[in-house]
Amino acid sequence: MSIEESVKGIKARDPAVNPGTRASSQRLTGRKALVTGASRGIGRAIVEALAEAGADVAVNYRSSEEKAEMVAMGAEAIGADTWTYRADISHIGEVEEMRAVVEKYFGKIDILVNNAGINVDMLFKKMDQESWNKVIQVNLNGVFNCTSTFLDHLMESEHGRIINITSIVGQMGNIGQANYAASKAGVIGMTKSLAKELARNKITVNAIAPGFIETDMVSGIPDKVKEKILAQIPLRRFGMPEEIGKAVAFLTSDDASYITGHVLNINGGMYI
Numbered sequence: 001m002s003i004e005e006s007v008k009g010i011k012a013r014d015p016a017v018n019p020g021t022r023a024s025s026q027r028l029t030g031r032k033a034l035v036t037g038a039s040r041g042i043g044r045a046i047v048e049a050l051a052e053a054g055a056d057v058a059v060n061y062r063s064s065e066e067k068a069e070m071v072a073m074g075a076e077a078i079g080a081d082t083w084t085y086r087a088d089i090s091h092i093g094e095v096e097e098m099r100a101v102v103e104k105y106f107g108k109i110d111i112l113v114n115n116a117g118i119n120v121d122m123l124f125k126k127m128d129q130e131s132w133n134k135v136i137q138v139n140l141n142g143v144f145n146c147t148s149t150f151l152d153h154l155m156e157s158e159h160g161r162i163i164n165i166t167s168i169v170g171q172m173g174n175i176g177q178a179n180y181a182a183s184k185a186g187v188i189g190m191t192k193s194l195a196k197e198l199a200r201n202k203i204t205v206n207a208i209a210p211g212f213i214e215t216d217m218v219s220g221i222p223d224k225v226k227e228k229i230l231a232q233i234p235l236r237r238f239g240m241p242e243e244i245g246k247a248v249a250f251l252t253s254d255d256a257s258y259i260t261g262h263v264l265n266i267n268g269g270m271y272i
């Protein structure tokens with residue numbers, strides 16, 4: 001399939017038709033970001049926050065094309081240029097195709113937000129190799145695939161930023177989530193190593209570790225379990241996706257230029 005045939009993009013905003021509402025003083029004006037897994041949940045909120053801060057945003061998704069296009073339209077209404085692209089980040093070939101299209105139609109990126117993630121939960125004694133591999137393949141190898149594929153864009157940027165969305169579960173473990181916890185702990189180790197390696201290229205690399213955030217990933221938890229979780233959260237509520245988005249906008253801005261290798265907990269005090 002040629003690049004043109006594989007394009008699933010929304011045309012960049014025409015400033016003459018849609019001037020947008022953003023002020024030129026915004027802290028990410030002129031920066032281009034790619035957010036993986038951005039069709040819903042936390043990824044969606046990250047796109048909105050980056051667009052609010054002045055960035056143009058490429059929206060990656062795996063299957064929810066309509067939702068991804070809605071997210072892009074929302075960002076365009078704020079004034080961002082956007083591009084949507086379907087790619088399964090667990091397949092490096094698809095990530096490489098995404099890179100070619102993004103580079104050609106959207107431009108080279110300054111900011112990579114590795115957000116896409118899945119969970120396949122079960123007690124370890126029942127966990128088969130497929131359930132283990134599937135989660136590692138998306139949550140850990142997917143971060144490798146995207147980071148290595150887009151690394152030269154970030155190296156060329158004056159403002160290279162990598163944000164990896166890990167999880168409280170990677171820090172404290174959780175029953176039924178050995179695969180997920182291993183993948184997210186791996187992302188923390190990778191974040192700290194890359195922060196050291198890429199500092200010479202003036203790229204900062206940070207992770208955000210959300211606690212329990214109100215998205216599809218959490219809505220499937222039975223009510224009784226939710227009550228037990230809430231009892232362990234000092235702020236006595238689940239987090240909102242917007243609370244993650246705003247932190248990404250901060251960490252990718254010049255205000256955070258001396259922060260690298262950090263894991264930012266956004267968990268209502270559940271793990272300190």
Ligand SMILES: NC(=O)c1ccc[n+]([C@@H]2O[C@H](COP(=O)([O-])OP(=O)(O)OC[C@H]3O[C@@H](n4cnc5c(N)ncnc54)[C@H](OP(=O)(O)O)[C@@H]3O)[C@@H](O)[C@H]2O)c1
Nearest residue numbers: 037039041042062063064088089116117167212213215217
């Ligand atoms: N929600 C929480 O409480 C919580 C807590 C800690 C950490 N996190 C982490 O935060 C991130 C986002 O979570 P969420 O709650 O927003 O999840 P979500 O609502 O389930 O959304 C997941 C997103 O990832 C995309 N995705 C999944 N597999 C993909 C793949 N192989 N390639 C490309 N995109 C893929 C999905 O795309 P489609 O819609 O196209 O399938 C969707 O956009 C994940 O890394 C998750 O582990 C979440």
